[in-house]
Amino acid sequence: xxxxxxxxxxxxxxxxxxxxxxxxxxxxxxxxxxxxxxxxxxxxxxxxxxxxxxxxxxxxxxxxxxxxxxxxxxxxxxxxxxxxxxxxxxxxxxxxxxxxxxxxxxxxxxxxxxxxxxxxxxxxxxxxxxxxxxxxxxxxxxxxxxxxxxxxxxxxxxxxxxxxxxxxxxxxxxxxxxxxxxxxxxxxxxxxxxxxxxxxxxxxxxxxxxxxxxxxxxxxxxxxxxxxxxxxxxxxxxxxxxxxxxxxxxxxxxxxxxxxxxxxxxxxxxxxxxxxxxxxxxxxxxxxxxxxx
Numbered sequence: 001x002x003x004x005x006x007x008x009x010x011x012x013x014x015x016x017x018x019x020x021x022x023x024x025x026x027x028x029x030x031x032x033x034x035x036x037x038x039x040x041x042x043x044x045x046x047x048x049x050x051x052x053x054x055x056x057x058x059x060x061x062x063x064x065x066x067x068x069x070x071x072x073x074x075x076x077x078x079x080x081x082x083x084x085x086x087x088x089x090x091x092x093x094x095x096x097x098x099x100x101x102x103x104x105x106x107x108x109x110x111x112x113x114x115x116x117x118x119x120x121x122x123x124x125x126x127x128x129x130x131x132x133x134x135x136x137x138x139x140x141x142x143x144x145x146x147x148x149x150x151x152x153x154x155x156x157x158x159x160x161x162x163x164x165x166x167x168x169x170x171x172x173x174x175x176x177x178x179x180x181x182x183x184x185x186x187x188x189x190x191x192x193x194x195x196x197x198x199x200x201x202x203x204x205x206x207x208x209x210x211x212x213x214x215x216x217x218x219x220x221x222x223x224x225x226x227x228x229x230x231x232x233x234x235x236x237x238x239x240x241x242x243x244x245x246x247x248x249x250x251x252x253x254x255x256x257x258x259x260x261x262x263x264x265x266x267x268x269x270x271x272x273x274x275x276x277x278x279x280x281x282x283x284x285x286x287x288x289x290x291x292x293x
Contacts, residue, residue, distance in 0.1 A: 001162060002030055005127055006039055009161045013168055014188030017227035020164040024129045027162060031127060040115050040122040042067065049132035053139040054093035057100035061087045068107055073118060078110050097146035101154050108158055128161040137169035148179040190224030199229050208237060208246050214253040221257065232256045
C-alpha cells in the first residue's frame with residue numbers, strides 16, 4: 001500500500017474485525033518513518049463512525065489540524081496563520097467543501113514551506129486514513145461528489161487517502177463519475193495458516209509453549225480471523241497462568257473456547273433482539289432469544 005501512495009489512493013474492505021483499523025494504524029506509523037526520496041508523507045487518521053454528512057469537512061479539518069499543529073519546530077508565524085483559518089469561526093453545515101478547500105490550501109502552503117526547511121525540500125503528500133468509510137456511503141450524493149472534487153481537482157498532487165470499510169456501497173445514480181472510482185481496491189482476507197500460527201506463537205515465544213493439539217484447535221476454530229485468534233490466545237494464556245503452568249494445553253483452550261462461544265451467542269442474541277425491535281415484533285418474544293439451547 002505504502003509503495004502506491006505517491007499518486008494513488010486505496011480502498012480496503014473486509015468483514016468486521018478482520019484487521020482494517022489495525023492496518024490503518026500500522027500504515028500511519030510506517031508513513032511517519034518512511035524516508036522517501038521525493039515525498040514527505042504526512043498521515044492523518046480519521047474515524048468516520050457516527051459522523052453526520054454536514055459535519056464531514058469540519059471533521060476532516062479538525063483531524064488534519066491536530067497533526068499539523070503537533071509538527072516539531074512549527075514557527076510562531078505558522079501557528080498564527082493557522083489561527084486565521086475559517087475552521088475556527090465557521091461550524092457545520094456552513095463549513096462546506098469550498099471553505100474546507102480554502103483552509104486546506106492555506107495549510108498546504110504552510111506545509112510546503114515547512115518541508116523546504118525540515119524535510120529536505122521533499123513534496124508534501126497528505127494521506128487521510130479514513131476508517132468506517134461505510135458512513136460516507138449513506139451520505140447524500142452531493143457530499144460524496146464534493147469530497148471527490150477535492151481529491152481529483154483541487155489537491156490531486158498533494159492529497160491522497162486510504163479508506164476502510166466493511167462493504168462500501170457502489171450504488172450510483174448520477175451522471176458524474178462516482179467517488180469510489182478514485183480508489184484502487186484491496187480486500188482484506190483472513191490470515192493464511194502460517195501467518196495465523198505466527199500470530200499465536202511469536203508473542204509468547206521463549207516464555208510459553210502451545211501443545212500441538214491446542215494450537216491446531218485454535219487454528220481450526222478461528223478460521224484465520226485475527227481478532228478471534230487473539231481472543232483464544234489471551235483467554236488460553238490467562239487460564240494457563242492461573243494454573244501455574246508454562247505450557248498451553250487443551251484444558252486452557254477449551255476454557256477459552258467456552259468463553260468465546262458464550263460471547264458469540266450473546267452477540268447473536270442481542271442482534272436478533274435488535275432486529276425484532278426494529279421490525280416492530282412484540283417484545284414478549286424477546287426473552288426466548290436468551291434461553292439456553
